[in-house]
Amino acid sequence: MTEQMISEDELHAYVDGELPADRRGAVEAWLASHAEDAARVAAWRKQAELIQARYGGVATEEVPARLDFGRMACRRRNRWIAAAAAAVLAAFVAGGLTGWTARGGETPTGSDLARFTADALEAYRLYVVEVRHPVEVPGDERPHLVQWLSKRVGSPLRAPELERLGLKLVGGRLLPGPTGATAFFMYEGPSGERFTLYCGQTSDQQTALRYTAGSQNAAYYWVDQNVAYVLSGPAERDKLRDIAQAAYDQIDSRSSQRGG
Amino acid sequence: MSDFRQRIEQAIPALRRYARALTRDTETADDIVQDTLVRALRSEHLFHDGDVRAWLYTILTNLNRNRLRSLSRRPTLTPIKDNDAALTGPDTGSRDIARALDDLAEDQRAALLLVVLEGLTYREVAEVQGVPIGTVMSRLARARMQIKAYLDGERPALRRVK
Numbered sequence: 280m281t282e283q284m285i286s287e288d289e290l291h292a293y294v295d296g297e298l299p300a301d302r303r304g305a306v307e308a309w310l311a312s313h314a315e316d317a318a319r320v321a322a323w324r325k326q327a328e329l330i331q332a333r334y335g336g337v338a339t340e341e342v343p344a345r346l347d348f349g350r351m352a353c354r355r356r357n358r359w360i361a362a363a364a365a366a367v368l369a370a371f372v373a374g375g376l377t378g379w380t381a382r383g384g385e386t387p388t389g390s391d392l393a394r395f396t397a398d399a400l401e402a403y404r405l406y407v408v409e410v411r412h413p414v415e416v417p418g419d420e421r422p423h424l425v426q427w428l429s430k431r432v433g434s435p436l437r438a439p440e441l442e443r444l445g446l447k448l449v450g451g452r453l454l455p456g457p458t459g460a461t462a463f464f465m466y467e468g469p470s471g472e473r474f475t476l477y478c479g480q481t482s483d484q485q486t487a488l489r490y491t492a493g494s495q496n497a498a499y500y501w502v503d504q505n506v507a508y509v510l511s512g513p514a515e516r517d518k519l520r521d522i523a524q525a526a527y528d529q530i531d532s533r534s535s536q537r538g539g
Numbered sequence: 540m541s542d543f544r545q546r547i548e549q550a551i552p553a554l555r556r557y558a559r560a561l562t563r564d565t566e567t568a569d570d571i572v573q574d575t576l577v578r579a580l581r582s583e584h585l586f587h588d589g590d591v592r593a594w595l596y597t598i599l600t601n602l603n604r605n606r607l608r609s610l611s612r613r614p615t616l617t618p619i620k621d622n623d624a625a626l627t628g629p630d631t632g633s634r635d636i637a638r639a640l641d642d643l644a645e646d647q648r649a650a651l652l653l654v655v656l657e658g659l660t661y662r663e664v665a666e667v668q669g670v671p672i673g674t675v676m677s678r679l680a681r682a683r684m685q686i687k688a689y690l691d692g693e694r695p696a697l698r699r700v701k
Binding site: 287288291292295297319322323326327329330331333334335337338339340342343345346348349351352407408410411442445447449467468469470471472495 | 544547548551552553555556559560569572573574576577578580581582584585586594597598601602605606608635636637640651652654655656660661676679680683686687690
């Protein structure tokens with residue numbers, strides 16, 4: 280009698296109902312004559328039963344009021360209207376204060392690459408886990424957001440359009456940076472992955488994209504028209520590069536129009 | 540309510556179940572479900588086609604990974620306790636399984652729960668976790684091996700203590 284070898288993957292697939300119908304017979308024959316594998320399969324089934332017994336009932340519990348989705352959707356709309364009104368006010372106040380606070384006289388020395396990148400990654404790590412308050416001004420108030428941050432940073436800024444890459448502008452906030460006020464824009468993909476763009480004034484010379492990677496996060500740094508930009512995200516170099524390139528191109532083409 | 544929102548609403552009980560097993564803590568689990576729903580609402584216009592349920596599992600899985608990352612940066616770790624009052628009686632088996640899940644690496648735990656509790660196919664789990672199917676299978680195999688070792692090893696020890 281010739282017996283077909285059965286792999287461990289097939290045993291898992293058998294337990295999980297993923298085995299093609301024409302392999303079932305072979306697996307069952309194998310299990311009938313291999314007690315150790317049969318015991319493993321039984322143990323895996325027992326585990327699944329224990330997990331289902333322990334947690335399966337959660338799905339039949341009454342859903343708590345705070346997870347009432349209809350109400351959540353409604354509240355969210357109202358909150359955004361309030362946030363938009365606050366953003367208008369903030370832009371107005373900030374505009375008035377700019378004369379006071381502009382330029383504390385910091386003169387950045389040497390290359391800002393290291394300092395900007397470190398601060399940008401720190402800000403990324405701090406806010407990327409923030410779910411309910413990741414930004415001060417939401418992304419649907421893009422014109423106000425950009426106007427406000429441009430005034431505070433002291434250079435015309437732009438929040439690049441990255442929807443083509445599946446990224447939506449969540450919004451932005453003002454942060455202290457190596458050379459003073461720094462703008463921080465946050466973008467989010469369809470599965471919640473986040474990328475941020477950090478921008479502040481620098482005396483560094485124009486540069487192309489430069490890559491820096493940590494263990495989990497990575498960043499691209501570049502300088503355009505005396506503004507340093509750091510695009511940060513999860514350490515997936517190709518994806519990050521596509522996004523940085525798109526942001527770079529948009530900021531660059533605008534600069535050349537403006538400068539030209 | 541739109542079809543999209545209706546499909547999200549229908550998924551909430553299952554999301555709570557998955558989150559509870561993933562975190563073994565009722566409050567933390569519902570926090571993550573709430574955050575998942577907030578994100579889903581915010582990204583509504585980015586979602587064109589596909590399986591809403593798998594997309595929600597992806598968001599939830601990512602959120603939990605971010606949460607664990609930020610926990611791991613703290614100087615002291617607070618152990619997550621299984622504080623669920625609805626323990627299924629004197630059967631220690633169900634408590635053991637919670638402790639056995641505690642010991643797994645996060646990606647292994649998520650893969651196992653998505654398959655055995657949520658009934659996702661290997662292909663769907665691969666999409667949720669953003670890895671090839673082979674990686675899902677090895678996570679599943681390691682999770683099952685470790686749980687088996689835990690259950691085989693712990694039970695006799697507990698009996699001796701009594």
